[in-house]
Amino acid sequence: MRRCARWFILTGILFLAACSETGTGGFGSGSSFGTDPAGAIGDPTSPAYFQSAIGDRVVFEIDQSSLTEAGRVVLDGQADWLLENGDYSILVEGHADEQGTRAYNLALGARRANAVREYLSARGVAGSRIQTVSFGKERPIELCSRESCYSVNRRAVTLLDNLGS
Amino acid sequence: MKMMRYFGKGTLLFRLVLLIQLAFFATLGAAAPLRLEITEGVVEPLAFAAPAFIAENAGGADYASQLAELVVQDLTSSGLFRAIPSRAHISKITSFSSPVQFSDWAAINAQALIAGAVTAEAGGQITVKFRVYDVFAGQEMGQGLQFTGRADGWRRIAHKVADVVYSRITGETGYFDSRVVFVSETGRKGSRKKRLAVMDYDGENVQYLTDSSALVLAPRFSPSGDKLLYTSYESGFPRIYLMDVGSARRRVLQNSNGTMSFAPRFSPDGNSVVYSLEKGGNTDIYIMSLSSGKQRRLTNSPAIETAPSFSPDGTQVVFESDRSGDPQLYVMPARGGSAKRVSFGNGRYGTPVWSPRGDMIAFTKQSKGRFHIGVMRVDGSQERLLTASFLDEGPSWSPNGRVIMFARETQGANGASSLYSVDVSGRNLKPVRTPDGASDPAWSPLGG
Numbered sequence: 001m002r003r004c005a006r007w008f009i010l011t012g013i014l015f016l017a018a019c020s021e022t023g024t025g026g027f028g029s030g031s032s033f034g035t036d037p038a039g040a041i042g043d044p045t046s047p048a049y050f051q052s053a054i055g056d057r058v059v060f061e062i063d064q065s066s067l068t069e070a071g072r073v074v075l076d077g078q079a080d081w082l083l084e085n086g087d088y089s090i091l092v093e094g095h096a097d098e099q100g101t102r103a104y105n106l107a108l109g110a111r112r113a114n115a116v117r118e119y120l121s122a123r124g125v126a127g128s129r130i131q132t133v134s135f136g137k138e139r140p141i142e143l144c145s146r147e148s149c150y151s152v153n154r155r156a157v158t159l160l161d162n163l164g165s
Numbered sequence: 166m167k168m169m170r171y172f173g174k175g176t177l178l179f180r181l182v183l184l185i186q187l188a189f190f191a192t193l194g195a196a197a198p199l200r201l202e203i204t205e206g207v208v209e210p211l212a213f214a215a216p217a218f219i220a221e222n223a224g225g226a227d228y229a230s231q232l233a234e235l236v237v238q239d240l241t242s243s244g245l246f247r248a249i250p251s252r253a254h255i256s257k258i259t260s261f262s263s264p265v266q267f268s269d270w271a272a273i274n275a276q277a278l279i280a281g282a283v284t285a286e287a288g289g290q291i292t293v294k295f296r297v298y299d300v301f302a303g304q305e306m307g308q309g310l311q312f313t314g315r316a317d318g319w320r321r322i323a324h325k326v327a328d329v330v331y332s333r334i335t336g337e338t339g340y341f342d343s344r345v346v347f348v349s350e351t352g353r354k355g356s357r358k359k360r361l362a363v364m365d366y367d368g369e370n371v372q373y374l375t376d377s378s379a380l381v382l383a384p385r386f387s388p389s390g391d392k393l394l395y396t397s398y399e400s401g402f403p404r405i406y407l408m409d410v411g412s413a414r415r416r417v418l419q420n421s422n423g424t425m426s427f428a429p430r431f432s433p434d435g436n437s438v439v440y441s442l443e444k445g446g447n448t449d450i451y452i453m454s455l456s457s458g459k460q461r462r463l464t465n466s467p468a469i470e471t472a473p474s475f476s477p478d479g480t481q482v483v484f485e486s487d488r489s490g491d492p493q494l495y496v497m498p499a500r501g502g503s504a505k506r507v508s509f510g511n512g513r514y515g516t517p518v519w520s521p522r523g524d525m526i527a528f529t530k531q532s533k534g535r536f537h538i539g540v541m542r543v544d545g546s547q548e549r550l551l552t553a554s555f556l557d558e559g560p561s562w563s564p565n566g567r568v569i570m571f572a573r574e575t576q577g578a579n580g581a582s583s584l585y586s587v588d589v590s591g592r593n594l595k596p597v598r599t600p601d602g603a604s605d606p607a608w609s610p611l612g613g
Binding site: 103106108133138143144 | 446487
């Protein structure tokens with residue numbers, strides 16, 4: 001398991017972070033997060049299942065924010081899961097690779113996060129359950145300066161927050 | 166710190182004299198015997214001598230050498246001046262008031278001579294006085310000046326002396342008594358810790374303004390140098406903050422849910438902020454009054470519009486937009502309205518910054534897998550690329566519009582970002598020392 005996502009609620013404000021073997025997570029909050037995904041992968045209602053079996057992220061072509069065919073399949077699965085598991089709201093994080101300036105990449109990441117939001121909304125997920133944010137090129141998960149890394153970093157990641165817990 | 170005092174006379178009189186002198190030099194250039202014209206062609210650095218300042222009392226001795234050394238360092242760092250080392254000096258300045266043996270300085274080909282003296286005063290103050298001589302004309306350039314300030318601020322006094330010398334010889338204002346705000350970076354790529362820091366232009370006196378608990382980006386000085394705008398993720402989302410530099414107190418400026426705000430810059434009068442606001446995936450440019458908080462949209466297109474920067478007269482804004490398909494530079498009236506594209510070269514253009522002189526726009530250009538810092542006239546003509554590397558980004562002008570500082574990031578998993586400066590001519594590229602990694606530099610106004 002290379003990646004994980006965890007969530008917690010603190011005084012009504014949502015903090016979410018993704019972590020991986022290359023990043024230490026804790027966006028903005030500086031908090032440390034565990035490395036185990038929530039719940040069992042075998043449990044189809046668990047965040048672990050959402051992440052691993054459905055897929056928590058989609059990737060984009062260079063400088064593009066339109067969804068790929070493979071991306072739509074992942075998002076169809078996410079939408080179905082979210083419709084089944086109404087206790088969860090989501091934060092969609094848009095990211096860019098390091099090719100490009102900081103401000104442009106922030107705007108590009110926002111376009112990507114919004115593309116996911118619009119697709120999930122169109123599939124019936126209530127807009128009130130979806131928040132978006134962009135990290136531009138600030139948080140790559142693969143660190144090399146080649147297309148093999150860039151193609152992973154140009155991503156939108158859907159992070160779950162359980163409102164019922 | 167007490168500012169300049171004309172010997173025996175008032176500040177105003179001195180300034181008036183200086184103004185008249187500058188105006189005279191500007192119109193009748195031939196009347197000034199020693200003058201270094203800063204041009205975009207090749208410049209032979211002007212040779213000067215700055216012997217250790219004279220210590221006029223025991224307390225002054227602690228500062229006599231280092232003051233002269235820092236003046237030398239400032240002037241030579243500009244690339245416009247070359248110091249003749251003290252071991253080559255055949256004459257000594259032993260008294261600030263005795264006549265200068267011009268022939269001894271001419272013999273070693275010093276075109277300019279800086280003579281200074283320092284006195285320790287009561288209450289931890291020092292007074293530094295100095296004169297600038299045109300060696301071959303055998304006369305003083307302008308009048309002697311003195312600065313009084315705190316002894317522990319001796320570096321700032323030396324920077325002020327260097328600014329006066331630079332100004333006397335080039336006819337332009339200097340930039341040595343200035344600061345740079347930047348993002349200090351530690352930790353590995355992918356999990357970088359970032360915090361705001363401010364330092365003297367030469368990398369000294371670094372102070373941190375935020376901790377690294379929240380990602381911070383792109384700080385910018387106010388025109389008066391006492392405030393900063395920057396972007397922080399402390400709410401979990403990028404938002405624009407206004408900070409008082411002295412107290413490091415801050416307040417959020419743009420806090421609408423479901424939006425992101427970033428890339429802020431002050432208007433030249435300091436009363437407004439121009440910035441990018443993202444709603445529903447679309448980023449446009451807005452302006453906000455700092456007094457009323459009232460916001461107004463300046464662009465309205467489905468494209469990405471970001472990185473706005475005012476012209477120094479406040480009438481226009483340059484920004485980047487990908488409305489043509491690729492990011493390019495556009496200029497629009499500061500009240501909004503139709504924008505004119507100004508960049509037409511091959512490649513992607515971003516982060517435009519209007520020069521403080523008003524004559525040029527500096528930018529980042531991405532072309533054929535390389536990044537460049539470049540400049541162009543404000544109509545887009547005469548584009549010149551000053552640098553090239555894997556990733557150069559985010560130019561910031563020195564207060565006199567002669568030097569550009571920017572961030573350079575090296576490639577690969579161990580890539581790191583650091584600061585560089587380069588002359589607007591493309592010469593004198595060199596690193597700016599910082600304690601850790603650094604990005605997003607922004608220069609203060611002179612004396613800020």
